[in-house]
Amino acid sequence: MTDTHAAVERTLVLVKPDGVRRGLSGEVLRRIEAKGYALVAVELRTADDDVLAAHYAEHEGKPFYAPLVEFMKSGPVLAVVAEGQRVVEGFRSLAGTTDPTTAAPGTIRGDLGRDWGLKVQQNLVHGSDSPESAAREISLWFPAL
Ligand code: IDP
Ligand code: MG
Numbered sequence: 001m002t003d004t005h006a007a008v009e010r011t012l013v014l015v016k017p018d019g020v021r022r023g024l025s026g027e028v029l030r031r032i033e034a035k036g037y038a039l040v041a042v043e044l045r046t047a048d049d050d051v052l053a054a055h056y057a058e059h060e061g062k063p064f065y066a067p068l069v070e071f072m073k074s075g076p077v078l079a080v081v082a083e084g085q086r087v088v089e090g091f092r093s094l095a096g097t098t099d100p101t102t103a104a105p106g107t108i109r110g111d112l113g114r115d116w117g118l119k120v121q122q123n124l125v126h127g128s129d130s131p132e133s134a135a136r137e138i139s140l141w142f143p144a145l
Contacts, residue, residue, distance in 0.1 A: 006085040010040060011090055012137040013082055014126035017075035020044070024112055025078045028125060029053060029106060031094055037084040041142050044076050067119040079141045085087050088134050091127040 002085045013032065015025045033039065047055075052069045059065045082091060096107025100123045103110035116122055118137075128134035138145055 005066045008085055009087055009131055009134065010081055010083045010138060011088045011128045011134045012126070012141055013092050013128075014141075015075075015078035015080070016124055016126060016135040017071065017077060017123070018122040019112075020078055020125040021078050022124075023040050024124060027112070028108060029076070029080070032080070032091065037088060037090065037092060039081070040081040040083050041061050041145060043079050043142075045079060046076050047072050049073075051140060055137060057125040071118075071122065072101075081138055081142060081145060084133050086124060088128055088131050091092075091128065096123050096125045100124070 007089050013028070019025060019028060029039065029042070049069070052072050053060075056065065056068060056072075059068065084090065091104070094108055096103030096109035096113075098109075098121060100109040100113025100121065101115045102115065103123075105111060108125055113122070113124050128137050
């Protein structure tokens, strides 16, 4: 018989500086836990250039890259590792699409975010986009895990 149980996986979530500033860290954690995922690590910290350059390497050279890095350094971020079956795609679904103005209602970005007319989409959260990205990002933010 084929084993249809998906393996437990981990993802990296960041509550971005806009989310921390607006007091939405608890709301994001609440939604992760309410969905049934486990929290493995939660840490408030201020990101530096090295971690952000590695984290956003895929976006280097894009027009929003420099403002994105500045925004991500504008205040503390809440770095989170969450765990569960299919948590990578599950959290992306909870987060909603990149542009918060049109992200679906019911999602973190759709319910809580909007366009503020700035150079960078201030869209409250980051979530790893694949298990490979998750492994890379978790080792970057939480080398001890
Ligand atoms: P994602 O966070 O939904 O995976 P990515 O395309 O990986 O979106 O972009 C990383 C981050 O860069 C976004 O979350 C957003 O903050 C910012 N960003 C992406 N595309 C744009 C854009 O076209 N203009 C401004 N900011 C952007
Ligand atoms: Mg992305």
